[in-house]
Amino acid sequence: xxxxxxxxxGVYALAIYGFIFLPVAVLVLFSFQGTLIPVPPFNGPSLxxxxxxxxxxxxxxxxxxxxxxxxxxxxxxVFLGFLAAxxxxxxxxxxxxxxxxxxxxxxxVSYLIIGMGLLISFNWLGVPKSLIAAGxxxxxxxxxxxxxILYSQMGDHQVNIERAARDLGAAEWQVLGLVTAPMLWPALxxxxxxxxxxxxxxxxxxxxxxxxxxxxxxxxxSLLRSGLSPKTNAIGSLVFLVSTVLVVLxxxxxxxxxxx
Amino acid sequence: xxxxxxxxxxGSQSTAAYRWLAFAPLPYILPAMLWxxxxxxxxxxxxxxxxLWQLSGPGLDTTPTLANxxxxxxxxxxxxxxxxxxxxxxxxxxVSILLAYxxxxxxxxxxxxxxxxxxxxxxxxxxxxxxVVRSYAWLLVLGERGIVNQxxxxxxxxxxxxxxxxxxxxxxxxxxxxxxxxxxxxxYANLKQLSPSYRxxxxxxxxxxxxxxxxxxxxxxxxxxxxxxxxxxxxxxGDYITPQVLGGNNELLMPQLIMLQIxxxxxxxxxxxxxxxxxxxxxxxxxxxxxxxxxxxx
Numbered sequence: 277x278x279x280x281x282x283x284x285x286g287v288y289a290l291a292i293y294g295f296i297f298l299p300v301a302v303l304v305l306f307s308f309q310g311t312l313i314p315v316p317p318f319n320g321p322s323l324x325x326x327x328x329x330x331x332x333x334x335x336x337x338x339x340x341x342x343x344x345x346x347x348x349x350x351x352x353x354v355f356l357g358f359l360a361a362x363x364x365x366x367x368x369x370x371x372x373x374x375x376x377x378x379x380x381x382x383x384x385v386s387y388l389i390i391g392m393g394l395l396i397s398f399n400w401l402g403v404p405k406s407l408i409a410a411g412x413x414x415x416x417x418x419x420x421x422x423x424x425i426l427y428s429q430m431g432d433h434q435v436n437i438e439r440a441a442r443d444l445g446a447a448e449w450q451v452l453g454l455v456t457a458p459m460l461w462p463a464l465x466x467x468x469x470x471x472x473x474x475x476x477x478x479x480x481x482x483x484x485x486x487x488x489x490x491x492x493x494x495x496x497x498s499l500l501r502s503g504l505s506p507k508t509n510a511i512g513s514l515v516f517l518v519s520t521v522l523v524v525l526x527x528x529x530x531x532x533x534x535x536x
Numbered sequence: 537x538x539x540x541x542x543x544x545x546x547g548s549q550s551t552a553a554y555r556w557l558a559f560a561p562l563p564y565i566l567p568a569m570l571w572x573x574x575x576x577x578x579x580x581x582x583x584x585x586x587x588l589w590q591l592s593g594p595g596l597d598t599t600p601t602l603a604n605x606x607x608x609x610x611x612x613x614x615x616x617x618x619x620x621x622x623x624x625x626x627x628x629x630x631v632s633i634l635l636a637y638x639x640x641x642x643x644x645x646x647x648x649x650x651x652x653x654x655x656x657x658x659x660x661x662x663x664x665x666x667x668v669v670r671s672y673a674w675l676l677v678l679g680e681r682g683i684v685n686q687x688x689x690x691x692x693x694x695x696x697x698x699x700x701x702x703x704x705x706x707x708x709x710x711x712x713x714x715x716x717x718x719x720x721x722x723x724y725a726n727l728k729q730l731s732p733s734y735r736x737x738x739x740x741x742x743x744x745x746x747x748x749x750x751x752x753x754x755x756x757x758x759x760x761x762x763x764x765x766x767x768x769x770x771x772x773x774g775d776y777i778t779p780q781v782l783g784g785n786n787e788l789l790m791p792q793l794i795m796l797q798i799x800x801x802x803x804x805x806x807x808x809x810x811x812x813x814x815x816x817x818x819x820x821x822x823x824x825x826x827x828x829x830x831x832x833x834x
């Protein structure tokens with residue numbers, strides 16, 4: 277390979293990395309700003325705004341609410357997706373193709389439309405806006421994902437082991453819980469953490485379906501309305517940190533090369 | 537994974553592993569199915585119904601009418617929002633692919649194998665942050681007193697700050713940032729799936745590197761690009777945050793218009809009709825792309 281081309285590709289790659297990390301770098305740097313506005317010149321480092329974040333009751337409540345919604349909606353998504361994947365992988369039944377299509381349909385509809393449909397329905401039924409309503413919406417968007425991941429990981433090679441368990445007298449729920457689930461645990465963890473990541477970051481469904489108790493992205497949204505503040509940088513950096521930790525966990529489960 | 541084991545058992549058909557019992561799978565698939573019907577399909581039908589009704593005073597007039605749809609075509613401001621959305625989405629899709637493809641290619645072909653996973657993971661790390669935070673971060677960069685303006689002023693390239701935030705440009709930058717990462721992931725995966733023997737064969741037959749890329753690599757990754765492009769279109773055209781935070785209210789995109797109907801007047805019928813029109817446009821784009829891909833393959 278001629279050298280000028282090597283230099284060109286290197287410069288290009290660095291430029292793209294720069295573009296990708298520029299906003300994040302600015303976000304994190306100015307979260308340590310000592311003064312009132314997160315723009316140059318940088319006065320710091322100071323932990324002033326992190327203290328402000330931890331002292332902010334609403335933000336802390338949002339953090340906790342987001343955590344609750346993410347964990348519970350993801351657990352339910354994985355549970356429902358796992359059962360459905362088992363049904364699809366181990367049985368042949370009429371209408372399988374269209375039903376598969378229905379299961380994964382929410383993946384191609386934008387969150388705004390899913391959220392608005394739910395808002396209209398809940399209004400009609402008199403279901404009040406709440407974290408549970410938002411959680412229901414998060415299961416709608418995450419269950420298809422869990423289903424797709426788990427379905428793709430259920431192979432025929434597990435069938436014989438399941439059959440052996442059945443021959444040895446295991447009840448169907450024992451087969452599922454003690455044999456199939458343990459064999460699939462990397463995929464189960466991966467779909468759980470992926471769901472948590474998406475639920476944790478999701479804005480529009482929570483925005484439409486919550487009122488008094490909000491998730492963190494909705495709280496951050498209302499902070500944004502008061503303009504630029506290093507406090508928003510601080511909470512944004514914390515969100516970024518949590519997302520990064522989740523992604524590292526994902527990397528260790530979903531994308532881990534299988535040991536052979 | 538599964539195929540290797542099947543192959544080791546000559547004569548074993550994968551179908552033999554299934555059980556054929558019409559009602560036996562019900563306990564497994566029913567809960568998920570019910571959830572999808574109850575909280576996805578039914579709300580969609582509700583929205584469809586709602587779009588045929590009209591707001592009247594504090595309540596709803598439930599005589600079926602297409603008035604909300606007519607309003608979209610008759611009110612230039614509404615129609616303009618769709619045009620804006622289509623333009624922004626098209627620009628974002630094209631720019632993102634043009635930026636991401638060479639980057640994914642460098643990651644897949646020029647970075648040593650053992651560093652590739654790390655390089656890729658780093659390249660898409662901000663992809664996983666909340667998009668509220670990501671849009672806000674771009675506001676810090678593009679704002680009147682943001683990094684870009686301060687730098688250009690400091691270098692005396694500018695004498696006064698230029699407006700970058702609250703423009704279409706800012707919306708496009710915010711979107712491109714996200715989709716470059718998404719497309720890098722999908723295109724990288726595509727390039728890695730490509731067997732090196734194609735390239736070797738082309739080279740053996742006398743193609744130079746440019747010809748190999750143009751006549752072999754690019755056509756073989758085209759379907760992957762189209763899948764990524766479709767993902768980009770669906771996600772970009774339905775996003776409210778990026779245009780609202782970065783573009784402001786100078787020009788409205790469809791999601792902003794829809795949210796405006798809900799927020800300001802509680803006009804759910806009109807918001808529903810606009811949402812359904814948006815879905816129709818996305819579906820048409822999908823059909824066009826699927827058809828184009830089919831023709832391309834034939």
